[in-house]
Amino acid sequence: MSFINWSDIYSVGDPTLDGHHQKLFDIVNQLHDELLGHHREEAVANTIKALLDYSHYHFAEEERVMKAVGFPEYEGHKAVHEMIIRKLQDYEHNKAAGDRESTGELYTFLLSDWLWKHILEMDKKMAPYILGHSHKPGN
Numbered sequence: 679m680s681f682i683n684w685s686d687i688y689s690v691g692d693p694t695l696d697g698h699h700q701k702l703f704d705i706v707n708q709l710h711d712e713l714l715g716h717h718r719e720e721a722v723a724n725t726i727k728a729l730l731d732y733s734h735y736h737f738a739e740e741e742r743v744m745k746a747v748g749f750p751e752y753e754g755h756k757a758v759h760e761m762i763i764r765k766l767q768d769y770e771h772n773k774a775a776g777d778r779e780s781t782g783e784l785y786t787f788l789l790s791d792w793l794w795k796h797i798l799e800m801d802k803k804m805a806p807y808i809l810g811h812s813h814k815p816g817n
């Protein structure tokens with residue numbers, strides 16, 4: 679069963695960024711399956727690494743779009759991206775050190791801070807700026 683399902687309420691008005699967010703949901707759902715299914719530590723570690731790598735990539739792209747469309751809350755938004763990366767790195771580190779307690783905290787963080795709150799409350803604020811510009815991500 680999926681941990682979190684994509685729906686249109688998460689749309690930020692840009693198909694490329696929406697695609698990134700969907701990919702992040704896929705990775706988080708994979709991690710959830712692996713943690714629940716007691717997959718090997720190595721598989722879990724690889725998925726955490728994939729989540730970190732893709733988050734890095736997505737944040738850089740999103741920051742590029744924010745700048746291109748003149749989003750006024752760029753600095754504050756970027757700081758939150760950096761906090762998310764630090765939290766994921768902490769989790770990766772703790773998990774590698776054998777800390778099993780950190781898994782519960784990861785779920786809370788992924789759901790409340792990252793996927794849910796960040797996309798719905800922060801990323802969506804970009805939508806009017808994106809829709810008001812002729813900017814095309816990836817060009």
Ligand SMILES: [Fe+2]
Nearest residue numbers: 740796800801
């Ligand atoms: Fe963001």
Ligand SMILES: [Fe+2]
Nearest residue numbers: 736740797801
């Ligand atoms: Fe985002």
